[in-house]
Amino acid sequence: MENSPFNLDIQNSNTDSRIVAALERISQAFRILLWNESKDFSLTPIQIQVLIFLLNHGEEKRTVTYLAREFSITKATVSDTIKTLSQKDLITREYHQEDTRSYTINLTSKGQEIARKTSFFTKELFTPINKLNPAEKENFLLNLVGIIHHLQKAGIISLQRMCFTCVHYRPNHPQGEHFCNLLNIKLENTDIRIDCPEHEEKQG
Ligand code: SF4
Incomplete structure (x- = not known):
């Protein structure tokens, strides 16, 4: 696309395009930092993001439906993620009495520990922001x-x-x-x- 911010002639003559290109670089940094963190714990990036979300949000938000909206993924993908985290002993399911098909997702103590450690994956960003x-x-x-x-x-x-x-x-x-x-x-x-x-x- 001729006017794309990734067209270097456009980008280098237009401040708005350079801001968009810079934001794209930062989003790339987030992906890399998250990926590095996930390798250390043998988890995928989305599994790490779900653990961090569960650690920091109340029980009304710790459901399959809410996680699907939060991460813009399907409920089936969330259910697969939850199944894997359960097999790794990082979460438990607390089934609702009024509807036994739905449940609240709770972190186990091992899940809390990993969520706390991995939630610092953005720490490098603080160096320039602190200045x-x-x-x-x-x-x-x-x-x-x-x-x-x-x-x-x-x-x-x-x-x-x-x-x-x-x-x-x-x-x-x-x-x-x-x-x-x-x-x-x-x-x-x-x-x-x-x-x-x-x-x-x-x-x-
Ligand atoms: S306006 Fe809403 S989101 Fe903002 S602090 Fe109040 S309750 Fe929270």
């Missing part, structure tokens, strides 16, 4: 949140638990530009959450 000053970090975070919000509205990523998609979020509140009605607090730009445990999806 930014507070204003640069605020700007960086707001821009990233804006990109994520756009990708959700465009239907590319399905599930986000961020303030901008939450029923409790109030923009342009008398107390500030961002306000959380549930926590009853003004949110600074740097307080905007991208994975909030209290998030409730805004409809429409």
